[in-house]
Amino acid sequence: MDFLQPASWQEALELRAARPDAVPLAGGTDVMVELNFDRRRPGALLDLGRVPELRTWRTEDGCVRLGAGVPYARVIDELGKQLPGLAMAARTVGSPQIRIRGTVGGNLGSSSPAGDAHPPLLAAGAVVQAASAARGIREIPVAEFFTGVKRNALAPDELIGAVRVPVATGPQQFSKIGTRNAMVIAVSAFACALHPDRRAVGTGIGSVAPTPRRAADAEAFLAGELESAGLWESRGELPETLARAFAVRVAAAASPIDDVRGTAAYRLHSLSVMARRAVTWAWNDLREAA
Amino acid sequence: MSTDAGTRSTTTTPGRVGYGRVGDSARRPDGTLKVTGEFAYASDLWHDEMVWGVTLRSPHPHARIRRIDITEALTVPGVTAVLTADDVPGDNAFGLEHADQPVLASEFVRYEGEPVALVAADHPETARRAAKRVRVDYEVLPAVTDARRAMDPGAPAVHRPGNLVRHLRLRRGGEAPTAPVVVSLDFEVGMQDQAFLGPESGLAVPAEDGGIDLYVATQWLHVDQRQICLALGMPPEKVRLTLAGVGGAFGGREDLSVHVHACLLALRTGKPVKMSYGREESFFGHVHRHPATMTYEFGAQRDGSLLYAKARLLFDGGAYASSTAAVVGNGGTLGLGPYRIPSVAVDAYGVFTNNPPCGAMRGFGCVQAAFAHEALMDELADAVGVDRVAIRQLNGMREGDLNITGQVIDSAAPVGELLQIVSELPLPPERGAHPDLRSLPGAVNNTTHGEGVVRGIGYAVTYKNVGFSEGFDDYSTARVRLEMTGGEAVATVHTAGAEVGQGLITVEQQICRTELGVERVVVHPKDTTVGSAGSTSASRQTYVTGGAVKAACEAVRAAVLDRAAGVLRRSAAELRLDGEKIAGPSGELLAGLADVLGDDAVEETVEWRHRPTHAIDPETGQGEAHVQFAFSAHRAVVDVDVELGLVKVVALDTAQDVGTAINPDAVVGQIHGGSAQGMGLALMEEIIVTDGHVRNPSFTDYLIPTILDMPPMQVTVVEYADPHAPYGVRGVGEPPTISSGPAVAAAVRAAVGKPLRRVPIRPEHITGT
Known part of the structure; x- marks a missing residue:
């Protein structure tokens, strides 16, 4: 197995194109586990840890352009205001050591249905910036990025350069179920974002379907109900019946399975409880901000 | 009643280190090394000439082995040995209470993960790849996997004659009377793992005398030795064990893991063989x-x-x-x-x-x-x-x-x-x-x-x-030596009691300091050159090996005082050993320990038993x-x-x-x-x-x-x-x-x-x- 260590983004893209058998390595918190368990023996590892461009973020056009190599620890420390949902999710990843190594770009690359970063990226309407030496940058809405269990829309010669995440214009929440209180892979996860500027609601659900996905019907339903009740303007209390109806629709978007971490029935149940609670917290945050 | 004499303390702050005697919170000699990551665990064992051993395990809970073909595995460059049940020279059976478990499965595999073949190679990765090229032809058999069905007529027999290991029947006080209040329930407990952090590991080194030296993380060196001897067909003096650094045990190291396997590969290859499980294999490698x-x-x-x-x-x-x-x-x-x-x-x-x-x-x-x-x-x-x-x-x-x-x-x-x-x-x-x-x-x-x-x-x-x-002959052996080294009294305590992280070595030192009054106590490496200490389990080592160390110290003290009595021409009964001094009945200094011992060491070995059980x-x-x-x-x-x-x-x-x-x-x-x-x-x-x-x-x-x-x-x-x-x-x-x-x-x-x-x-x- 070759170990490729490009020192620049351009070099990384060229190596990626030249070595379709290479597996990109970011923080290694997924890849190294697979290698250790001998579930994977790629021809090469493409270590992106020495590509400085990947480890930066900046704000542009109302979005945070988050380099694929920015670790969770920095998302927590530096982006809590701009990307609160992602920061909350980052806080639930692994242990402190894992959060220092693991990156949002790596999480996207693995495309696990349980990836913690995915639900808040979906809720925020993020866009993945894929890049190749041959064709340059291609933008993929995150909702179209996940194509199956641990599969994504990247072409064989592409790498994830960054993810563009709209800066929050309203409250965001992230909740995740695990059977212990830290260092746990999600049994189910839910993220929501309120976009009062455009009177919209964003959602993302994790570990309850073959891919992370939005609960689009629930989003449209809640935004519409808030609209027709005049709540976007009045910022009145969110009726519990509405929160429950929203939660039912969120659960309807899921298609979970039974596995060693939990039952399908519990996944649906917990997802709906999280959706009801989290949207209520978000709405209350919005009211308090008013 | 003894309950009147008790004391009670609610502990929120660290205890007093004191002089490191009984009752003090003496510091662990291995504490700093462990906290700083420098402690050598069994997985850190190394020999410049060693090769690596790996285990091929059964993918089936129950199957008959029709045939094993090792030809292809042997052709992998770097492979030095591939062994199966046919290569076990002694009894192909081990077990703590009954020797019913094959060293390597021969006719049947009875659980997922049962060892079937061993491979040694110059790199663990090579050995693992070669192990995948061992062709095992299994005939999958019906398995009994619900304990509640195990004794049913017609349930597949895991062993002959049947699936009952033990039935304990206990009756006391005659037939149960009727009672005005009756409550009942069913309860179920799932399978817990010991989850020790240091997976199974050992290094077997072939010796010039045709024997083997095994360094291994375990809970009871001598019970391991007995089982290894039977499997290798070797006498105990040819199978010498030394405890390697143990990263937790909790019962999971009472049964053999890498022990015989590493020895078999070392004896076959003539090279030191290291075996070290990863986390996944560890889940299959212990009870x-x-x-x-x-x-x-x-x-x-x-x-x-x-x-x-x-x-x-x-x-x-x-x-x-x-x-x-x-x-x-x-x-x-x-x-x-x-x-x-x-x-x-x-x-x-x-x-x-x-x-x-x-x-x-x-x-x-x-x-x-x-x-x-x-x-x-x-x-x-x-x-x-x-x-x-x-x-x-x-x-x-x-x-x-x-x-x-x-x-x-x-x-x-x-x-x-x-x-x-x-x-x-x-x-x-x-x-x-x-x-x-x-x-x-x-x-x-x-x-x-x-x-x-x-x-x-x-x-x-x-x-x-x-x-x-239940009548088990439960004993421990301790050897304690007292001598003057560089003008200082030094005690050396030697037991085979496995330190698995619980602090037995600290306790051994504390007891020696208390009984002999010395400050410096050297803990000899734990090995089979001293008698059995029994198992580090059943909450027993402070009691039993502690008891043995105490008794050995008392024997050393008596021997020193006997010598002193001879030198001082007094009765030993009126002398006391107080650190580096021999004192008289009222505490008066009569001689220095150096005067009594000179260049000699006093050494006593004691086998100590608690009250018998039945x-x-x-x-x-x-x-x-x-x-x-x-x-x-x-x-x-x-x-x-x-x-x-x-x-x-x-x-x-x-x-x-x-x-x-x-x-x-x-x-x-x-x-x-x-x-x-x-x-x-x-x-x-x-x-x-x-x-x-x-x-x-x-x-x-x-x-x-x-x-x-x-x-x-x-x-x-x-x-x-x-x-x-x-x-x-x-x-x-x-x-x-x-x-x-x-x-x-x-x-x-x-x-x-x-x-x-x-x-x-x-x-x-x-x-x-």
Whole structure:
């Protein structure tokens, strides 16, 4: 197995194109586990840890352009205001050591249905910036990025350069179920974002379907109900019946399975409880901000 | 009564290091190395010329091996040996109690993960790849994977003649009387893993005399040696073991793992062979705690006084006997808890299945039973309208009582007092209006800000035998030497007692300092050049090896004083050894130790036994089966998000009688760790086995408590010295693991209001989804 260590983004893209058998390595918190368990023996590892461009973020056009190599620890420390949902999710990843190594770009690359970063990226309407030496940058809405269990829309010669995440214009929440209180892979996860500027609601659900996905019907339903009740303007209390109806629709978007971490029935149940609670917290945050 | 002489301390601050004698919190000699990451564990073993050994394991829970073809594996460059059952020179069988487990499977495999072939190569990766090229032709056989079906007629036989390992029948007090109040329940306990952090590892080095030197992480060097000798067909003097750095054990290293395999490969290749399991293989490479299904019934007076108890316990032993019979012995003789019960009928069974072999784990048969008897005690309390602490105090054992095997409890049995202590410890504050997420169920996973959270409190109490029981010749050997080195008195203590992290080497040093008055005590490496110390298990080493070291020190002291008596022309009886001085009856200095010893060393080796125990009557289960009992009680306070089924243990407080705390800090450390392990079983730790296949052999999915799951503890250490034990010690390591889990389960039940008759309690059990 070759170990490729490009020192620049351009070099990384060229190596990626030249070595379709290479597996990109970011923080290694997924890849190294697979290698250790001998579930994977790629021809090469493409270590992106020495590509400085990947480890930066900046704000542009109302979005945070988050380099694929920015670790969770920095998302927590530096982006809590701009990307609160992602920061909350980052806080639930692994242990402190894992959060220092693991990156949002790596999480996207693995495309696990349980990836913690995915639900808040979906809720925020993020866009993945894929890049190749041959064709340059291609933008993929995150909702179209996940194509199956641990599969994504990247072409064989592409790498994830960054993810563009709209800066929050309203409250965001992230909740995740695990059977212990830290260092746990999600049994189910839910993220929501309120976009009062455009009177919209964003959602993302994790570990309850073959891919992370939005609960689009629930989003449209809640935004519409808030609209027709005049709540976007009045910022009145969110009726519990509405929160429950929203939660039912969120659960309807899921298609979970039974596995060693939990039952399908519990996944649906917990997802709906999280959706009801989290949207209520978000709405209350919005009211308090008013 | 000895209970009047006890002392009590609630420990919140580190103990006094003092002079490192008995009763001081002496520092561990291995402590700094471990904290700084410099300690050499067995996985760090290295020899410049070594090759690596790996194990090929069965993918099937039950199959006949038709044929094994190693040809292709042998052609892999770098491979130096491929071995199968045909290459085992001695008996192809080992086992702690019955030699029923093949070193390498020959005709049958009986569980998923059973070793079938070995490969040695110059790199572990090469060895693993070559192992995949060993072609094994299996004929898959029907498997018995439900212990409740194992004794059915027509169930596939795991071994001949049948699947029963042991049935312990216990009857006392005649036929059960009718009782005005009867409560009963069924309870089920899942398969817990020891989850030690240092996976199995060893290095076997072939010696010039044709023998072998094995460096290995284990719990009992001599029982390993005996089994290795049989498998290799070699005498003990050719098979020499040295303890390598052990990263936790908890019972999981009582059975052999890499031992014989590494030796076989070393003898075949003529090279040192290292074998080191990864985490996944470790889950297949050691026995686990027996899953159990239990049915219990209590009959009582209307005031809650027990009249009778009936219990049926079924332990799933998995594919090989390991220590199942002894676990059944404990579950049967101790499985009704520390209560006075006039009439008793217990049937405890251990059976073979094609599940992973189960054997020793901290708490050893008492852990499973305690979940059942403590849940039922709560039922009884509720049925008669008595407080849950009071019902236990009402029925709790006292010194002088007979237990259910008719054995007199002949030292302190402070059941009522321990419960009183935990019930009076300050309760944690109520949740505030804006709690820190980390204090809530789900913690920073942010699943509740207080919604659905209900607090519950639960109590449990236990007693556990210390040392080996039922007539086992349980002894330890200690060699102590005293000499002057560089003008300073130095004691060297040599035992084969395995230090597995619990602190035995510290205890050995403390005893030598106390008995001989020296400051410097060298702990000789643990090996088989001294006699057996018995197993580091059953909470026994401070008692038994501690007793042996004490006795060896006394023998050394007597020998020194004999010499001094000769030099000083006085009677040895009027002399005392006080550090580097020989003193007279009133403490006057008569001679220096250097004057008496000169360049000589005084060395004594003592084999020391505790009071004998006895086999129990096969019909009635009656007899003096155990040497000592250790008692503990826990109170758990939990916050449960009843809508999501998530639990935060808010407080887990305990009181335990430790007899005499040889090292108070180490005692508290044992209590913390044991409590966490018991809590883990109550809430999350389970090896999930489906149709004989382990589904979660990793720390990703076998969850053990983290710092956010384990609350700070209030630990009250009670010291009622046992007059029969050296220094009055009482085993410490296991009781916390037994009473903490049932207390947590009780607290969850109190919060949720559901029976919850299975542990670990999973979120979906609480939510009913």
